[in-house]
Amino acid sequence: MHALNLPAPAGKPRIVVIGGGFAGLNFVHKLDTDRYQVVLLDRHNYHTFAPLLYQVATAGLEAPDICGPLRKSFRGKRDFHFRMLQVYGIDPIRREVSTGAGAIQYDHLVLATGTRANFFGNTNIEAHSLPLKTVPDARNLRNHIFQTLERADLTDDPVERARLMTFIIVGGGPSGVELAGALSELRRHVLVHDYPDTPMEQLRFILVEGGDQLLAAFSDKSSEDARRNLHDMDIELRFGLLMTDYDGRVATFKDGTTIASSTVIWGAGVTGEVIQGLKSESISRAHYVIDAHMRVQGYENIYALGDVAYLSNEEWPQGHPGVAQVAIQMGKRLAGNFNALVRGKETKPFKYFDKGNLAIIGRNRAVADLPKGLHFNGIPAWFVWAFVHIFYLIGFRNRLFTFLSWVGNYITYNRAVRLVLEPTLEEELRGERGGIR
Ligand SMILES: Cc1cc2nc3c(=O)[nH]c(=O)nc-3n(C[C@H](O)[C@H](O)[C@H](O)COP(=O)(O)OP(=O)(O)OC[C@H]3O[C@@H](n4cnc5c(N)ncnc54)[C@H](O)[C@@H]3O)c2cc1C
Structure with a gap:
């Protein structure tokens, strides 16, 4: 497969992020791109504020009210590159992801692909x-x-x-x-x-x-x-x-x-947007199994965040809830860890700060x-x-x-x-x- 048009990372590690949802967006925002090149891939060129989708469906808001163009969100961010692409596969040996427009090499890969509707095979x-x-x-x-x-x-x-x-x-x-x-x-x-x-x-x-x-x-x-x-x-x-x-x-x-x-x-119900190519033991019930540093089980340089990640610990034995706050906090924590690593500082494990649950029923x-x-x-x-x-x-x-x-x-x-x-x-x-x- 031919390679895609992207500037060379110029001596810096390249981090490829798949998904510009809550997790991917917050990761990229916080990442120090003086020290890393970041390539964000999403099949859409906008971020969706999913909690307000029902307002668009019921004629309360227009679609652009709840979307943010991804390129605009990162305008001016050094060594940030967005490509609107669907990613079809991961090759962890060659360290590349495959897309309809060609392959992209990575040093580190961040999977933040969220979920899709689950019809349970019906x-x-x-x-x-x-x-x-x-x-x-x-x-x-x-x-x-x-x-x-x-x-x-x-x-x-x-x-x-x-x-x-x-x-x-x-x-x-x-x-x-x-x-x-x-x-x-x-x-x-x-x-x-x-x-x-x-x-x-x-x-x-x-x-x-x-x-x-x-x-x-x-x-x-x-x-x-x-x-x-x-x-x-x-x-x-x-x-x-x-x-x-x-x-x-x-x-x-x-x-x-x-x-x-x-x-x-x-x-x-929803199921994780898992991309094919990783070992089967890295995936449980259509979610990437991660450790407290958000590393996908079995890989040193592949991470997963947000809804598509499964992180179980004493506090959350069944895994963390599929809510925006988990995705936001995971994205920030992982970027903080990458930034710490290049400065020779210690990285921190992820700890979810639960701010609570809200639901609107009507006026x-x-x-x-x-x-x-x-x-x-x-x-x-x-x-x-x-x-x-x-x-x-x-x-x-x-x-x-x-x-x-x-x-x-x-x-x-x-x-x-x-x-x-x-x-x-x-x-x-x-x-x-x-x-x-
Ligand atoms: C209708 C609805 C209402 C919700 N209400 C709430 C709420 O009130 N409060 C709350 O906390 N949470 C709510 N949620 C859940 C919340 O939206 C999710 O927890 C959050 O979006 C997860 O963030 P994420 O970054 O993991 O994934 P997402 O935000 O889903 O982002 C994933 C991104 O990855 C991209 N992508 C996926 N696969 C590929 C691929 N192969 N190639 C390229 N791009 C890809 C997608 O296009 C998408 O942009 C709601 C969700 C829905 C659907």
């Missing part, structure tokens, strides 16, 4: 349901929601209309809960006014959870608050239900229950679990949530515009971004494109 569900992991997913979901409602407004067949107006959300974790809450508010403040000829009482949002509670990783109080709030917001909650099949028209569950629906939003409704068992909900939790999410957004433009959009939405109860951009309904009806069944 190809039917994968083919017909809608995940919410990326910006294209969120835009696709938003288009689908509004297309489906337009379609429901066209039909006079009550059975077909009921199917079109039934939305199933699978998974009662933070993204399922946040999405369900946002859909309920969309129904209450926007859809009932936008679709006066459609019987909106038929619009159902069903949240299906395989276990017996929502927000299983949160405190019991938060789980219960989330359940109560969603119930009050007319979200139908079904516990202990496992989806086994979905053909785009009917969802089937393990206990034999079926629900006719043209929308299944899949948030039931003035949120839950927060803070350190030392502190729990609160309602308006105070909502303000903490809003502040934290604005604070961690990348770039001034995003913070300002997102803040203004929220204030606007808050005051007017409006959702500005409810345009169906593609594919057009006419094309759908002519059957020229995939989509709604």
Whole structure:
């Protein structure tokens, strides 16, 4: 394979980072590039602030509000090189990664590839349901929601209309809960006014959870608050239900229950974005097994960070949670260690500082679990949530515009971004494109 166009590292070690998510971004920010050359590879040319994807999917925010262009983030950083590429393989003997545009040599490799939706091998569900992991997913979901409602407004067949107006959300974790809450508010403040000829009482949002509670990783109080709030917001909650099949028209569950629906939003699990090429003993359940210095088991110069890494210790025997704070702190720690190494200083093991969990359920409704068992909900939790999410957004433009959009939405109860951009309904009806069944 031919090599890719990149400047030679000029006597410095070259660190190749795969993934410009929370982990990769924070690693590169903190790395001393006077002493290392850094090459960042990502299949997208932007960083995604995933906690706000549900806002894009429910017409609250535009995609650019929650994305930061990677090249801009590192403008002016010495010896930083970005390439928009999908990485397909790692060759640890030759010390190179393979991409569609050629091979790239590394001295050190940092894997920060995150996760993707896990359909547990169910190809039917994968083919017909809608995940919410990326910006294209969120835009696709938003288009689908509004297309489906337009379609429901066209039909006079009550059975077909009921199917079109039934939305199933699978998974009662933070993204399922946040999405369900946002859909309920969309129904209450926007859809009932936008679709006066459609019987909106038929619009159902069903949240299906395989276990017996929502927000299983949160405190019991938060789980219960989330359940109560969603119930009050007319979200139908079904516990202990496992989806086994979905053909785009009917969802089937393990206990034999079926629900006719043209929308299944899949948030039931994720799996690590593992790239082929490393020894099988370095990988456990689709995650790279790392030590406290974030080195992948069996390799001296390969590291893994964030959601794709599995680090188990006394405090976290089942591994660390797949949340942004773990990824951010791992990225900073590893860069700090690289910087220490070139100065002959000691490196430090990773220790996670758990700042707590937050989830928003709706306007003035949120839950927060803070350190030392502190729990609160309602308006105070909502303000903490809003502040934290604005604070961690990348770039001034995003913070300002997102803040203004929220204030606007808050005051007017409006959702500005409810345009169906593609594919057009006419094309759908002519059957020229995939989509709604
Ligand atoms: C809908 C949703 C809501 C969430 N809400 C919260 C929340 O409220 N709070 C919270 O703490 N966490 C939340 N999370 C989890 C949080 O987003 C993750 O923990 C965090 O993104 C992990 O960071 P990461 O850097 O490990 O991976 P990611 O942020 O996923 O970044 C991985 C990057 O790698 C790139 N990549 C992957 N494979 C390749 C490849 N082969 N070649 C090139 N590039 C590649 C991807 O394009 C991506 O940019 C949420 C996640 C989702 C999906």
